[in-house]
Amino acid sequence: MSEAPGGVADLRPLERAREQRAWYWYDWANSAYTTTIGTVFFGPYFITLAENAVGENGRFAVGMFSLPPGALFFWLITLSTILSALLLPPLGAFADRRENKKALLGVFAWTGAAFASLIFFATGDNWQLAAVGIVVGNVCFGAAGVINDSILPLISDEQERDRVSSRGWAFGYLGGGLLLVINLVVFLGHDAIGLDEGLAARLCMLSAALWWAGFTLIPFLRLRNHQPQHLVPESGGAIRQSFGQLFATLKDLRRFPMALTFLFAYLFFNDGIQTVIASSAVYGAEELGHSQTILIGTILMVQFVAFGGALAFGRAAAAYGAKQVILFGLVVWMLIVTAALLLPAGNIPMFLVLGAAIGIVLGGTQALARSYFSLLIPKGKEAEYFSFYHAMDRGTSWFGTATFALVLSITDSYRPAIFALVVFFVVGGVLLLKVDTERGIREAGNVAPAVI
Structure with missing residues (x-):
């Protein structure tokens, strides 16, 4: 064990x-x-509710548009x-001025779980009640994600960062996979x-909301409070102070061009990832004709493959640097959506292979990002900054779901809709190539890891 100044044992690593x-548990x-x-469960179940409202071949009239139930689902996710994009930046500024981030984590997680239970x-x-549940649940999920991600730099140094983030993602896949088995x-x-x-599907979704709420207690109880740093002095109440902090940070963004470039890269490639995830069950059921049993089994397999994938990406980052490993992951994502375009309907083995490929890159790409x-x-x-990270993602992730819904509405086929997402991985990869990692770390005042 190392010693702190004055000969006292340094307990900070412990x-x-x-x-x-404790953080892994979130x-x-x-x-x-x-x-x-x-x-x-939600996508297929919501579409069933919507079809019950208008009939299997019916459409919803939304202003000047006529939408099938499947497209209505994707526009709901877009909303x-x-x-989230509008609410997360002021939330981030508010959180940076608070010592007790774990309490904010709990508030948003428990509120989101309560609405998901609806x-x-x-x-x-x-379908309206389900819509309220998923919209508010998703917004709170994003808010809690901002708080959780902002805790990562407080509990790990630069050399540990990739390992800790990857282990968190891997641990998450184990949790999600275990509940999915049940x-x-x-x-x-x-x-x-x-x-x-229908009742079985509803009970499964309720169990996920309760699981989310229950296990959030562990980081809430075990994480420490951390004093805020480098605050912008602001007068007035909490809201006025938070917006003052936010405006100061927005003006300061030009000092960190590499962080900005990565944000733009991330909003594109993560948009593609999130849309693939959100559409996978609906695509498998509606286009490929797989039963709910096959879909659940495939997602379950993805969870456990993703556990290993996240850990493998973390080890690869230690050897080759996070940027290079993320770029490799984006190439694999391009191959995945291309394969989905050509995947034969009803072919279970090939569908499982595609699911395994998704599992390998899913957690690792996001953890290293x-x-x-x-x-x-x-x-x-x-x-x-993590609120911008999530807001840039969510503020433009409607591009992915909207692109999917638009192509689906025009072609009445899920195949061209999912292949259209390749552009998000291409653009994200090109922008990521422009990020000078060493310069970005230096501009932020951080310590460079051994391998970048």
């Missing part, structure tokens, strides 16, 4: 390790929401991302336990 172990908690609700009560043709047993055995298929960005931002403004 304190960071304890906090890191990824474990929130991954259940992403997997069970966002990826597997939640736009709301989906359980949406039955028959009541839900798979419930859904497949719904007749044996006296449940109809989080840790890489943390190296490019100044200390004391973690929540603000």
Whole structure:
């Protein structure tokens, strides 16, 4: 063990390790929401509710547009991302002025879980209640994500960052996968336990909301408070102070051009990733004709493959640098959406292979993006910059879902809709190539890891 100045043993690495172990539990908690609700059950269940309202071949009249139930689902996700983009930056400025970030994490996670629980009560043709549940749930999920990501630089140094972020993502996939196993047993055995298929799906989604709320208690109880740093002096109440901090940071952004360039790269390639995730269950069911059982089994496989993928990407980053490994992941994503365009309907083995490919790059790409960005931002403004990180993603991620919905509406086919997402990975990769990592770390005043 190293010594601090004055000959006293330096306990900071042990304190960071304890906090890191507590922090991993939030990824474990929130991954259940992403997997069970966002990826597997909500899309098909919501479309069923919407079809009950207008009929299987009916369409919704929205202003001058006529939308099929499937497109309505994607426009709903688009609404939640736009709301997030508007709300997250002032939230980040507010959080950076607060010592007790773990309390904010709890508030947003528990509020999001409460609204997600409303989906359980949406039955028959009541798609409106399900819509409220998913929109507010998604907004709170994003807000909690800002707080959680802003804690990462507070509990790890630059050399540890990729490893800690990757382990968090990997741990999250284990949590999401474990609950999905339980839900798979419930859904497949719904007749044996006296449940109809709709009730079984609703119970599975309710379990994810409760899982998210329950396991958030661990980081809430075990993380420490960290004093804010480098605050902009502002008078007035909390809201006025937060907006003052936000405006000061916006003016200061030009001092960190590499962080800005990465933000633009991230908003494109993560937009593509999120749209693939959000559309995967609907694509598998509606275009490829796979049963809900096959879809759940594939997503379950993806969870456990992604666990290994996230850890492998973390180790690769230690050897080759996070930027190079992210670029490799983007090439794989381009191949995935191209393969999806050509995938034969009803071919289960090829669908599983595609799912495994997604699992390999899914967690690793996002985990390294989080840790890489943390190296490019100044200390004391973690929540603000991560709010831009999430807001840039969510503020433009409607491009992905809107592109998917638009192509679907024009062609009435999911195949060209999912292939259209390749442009997001291409543009994101080109922008990432323009990021000078060493310069960005130096501009932010951080310490460069051994391999960048």
